[in-house]
Amino acid sequence: MLSETVFRSEDLAVADRFDAWRACMNDTHAPLDLSSDHAADFRAHQRLIRLGEASVWPATFQQLIFRRTPKLIRQSDPEVYHLSLLVKGEARVSWGRQGAAYSAYDFHTNDSGRPYEIWTGAQPITSVGVEVPKALLPLPRNKAGQVLGRRMSGREGIGALLAQFLAQMAADTSAYRPADGPRLGLVLTDLVTALFAHTLDADSSLPPETRTRTLTLRIKSFIRRHLHDPELTPAGIAAAHHISRSYLHRLFQAEDTTVSAYVRHQRLEAARRDLVDPALRTTPVHVIAARWGFPRAADFSRAFRAAYGSTPTSHRHQAPHPGTGPGR
Incomplete structure (x- = not known):
């Protein structure tokens, strides 16, 4: 701290x-x-x-x-x-x-x-x-x-x-x-x-x-x-800031990451927060995934497991919440 x-x-x-x-x-x-x-x-x-x-x-x-x-x-x-x-x-x-x-x-x-x-x-x-x-x-x-x-x-x-x-x-x-x-x-x-x-x-x-x-x-x-935007790509990000894609990639290389990796990490973090949000416990996992830029449920599950060591559904079940069990 x-x-x-x-x-x-x-x-x-x-x-x-x-x-x-x-x-x-x-x-x-x-x-x-x-x-x-x-x-x-x-x-x-x-x-x-x-x-x-x-x-x-x-x-x-x-x-x-x-x-x-x-x-x-x-x-x-x-x-x-x-x-x-x-x-x-x-x-x-x-x-x-x-x-x-x-x-x-x-x-x-x-x-x-x-x-x-x-x-x-x-x-x-x-x-x-x-x-x-x-x-x-x-x-x-x-x-x-x-x-x-x-x-x-x-x-x-x-x-x-x-x-x-x-x-x-x-x-x-x-x-x-x-x-x-x-x-x-x-x-x-x-x-x-x-x-x-x-x-x-x-x-x-x-x-x-x-x-x-x-x-x-x-x-x-x-x-x-703009994490919700399915068109959030390096080309679009570079154009929005009036720089070349190669310069954009160099900026992130200086931070030991890539543009795509940073976008994926931010989307996964946003989805992980939604999965344990009591207000969203009845929202299906695939809906949360799509909301954060993962239109294919299988791709989301694979990326989530690689990042956090468990499936999205398991992560949701492990989170404490009031009332009935979470939606799937």
């Missing part, structure tokens, strides 16, 4: 909760002046997930005002860029004369070396924060700094890729080993870099290796969204 630190206000005495949250925020991002209408009995929950030098922190908290003042910057500047993906709630941010408003599935960005003020709405906020050292982003500082105040959507394009990555981190980290942390931090940094560059229309300033990794992530996301 990845390194995580959990903050729960309910674990503390009521009188200590707000001061403890302030200390938590100071350690997570940078020293901040905080105030809240709920300071007398503040409620918050945060998980701080370390990914090498970068970090991700899913959090839910009550109404807050965050202030990063020049005095606090002089006291301590960790030299990081901060992004927050709003999942629920709304917020306003001000950088002196410049300001912006944000709602669900918007990203907002801050620089630990610039003063700012954030006001969250009356309803509790759910967000996923990101801290990335400035030194890790292969963009000129004057370019990266221009992202402040730009609205970046987490619903489409590179923003959606980053949002999906953060949602997966926030949902469950149990499948990852400690050694995966720095690798995932590299993926996170590449996605943040690509989002900044896309926002600034400065993709040409990205190093080739960052562009390559970002393209690979974009292609994998495309594949996962």
Whole structure:
């Protein structure tokens, strides 16, 4: 499991909760002046997930005002860029004369070396924060700094890729080993870099290796969204991304796999999840197979046994479920 630190206000005495949250925020991002209408009995929950030098922190908290003042910057500047993906709630941010408003599935960005003020709405906020050292982003500082105040959507394009990555981190980290942390931090940094560059229309300033990794992530996301499509072929995938088939194959060779193997694995994983889903226990196996791109039941059964060591029906029977036995 990845390194995580959990903050729960309910674990503390009521009188200590707000001061403890302030200390938590100071350690997570940078020293901040905080105030809240709920300071007398503040409620918050945060998980701080370390990914090498970068970090991700899913959090839910009550109404807050965050202030990063020049005095606090002089006291301590960790030299990081901060992004927050709003999942629920709304917020306003001000950088002196410049300001912006944000709602669900918007990203907002801050620089630990610039003063700012954030006001969250009356309803509790759910967000996923990101801290990335400035030194890790292969963009000129004057370019990266221009992202402040730009609205970046987490619903489409590179923003959606980053949002999906953060949602997966926030949902469950149990499948990852400690050694995966720095690798995932590299993926996170590449996605943040690509989002900044896309926002600034400065993709040409990205190093080739960052562009390559970002393209690979974009292609994998495309594949996962189109697993139902029987025409999901290397030729179609390459055409959708305006690259040649040979270049597509080279991208996957660099990851020690092939395009077809990656598609097959993702389809098998999706079918395996459906087979043990209690809501689908009466759905015939061959229907699930066809749904995930295996029109021939025999081909699906053979591929499933090769991947997991049992037949689809046996796998379904072994899964715990309420009520009557599963459909076949």
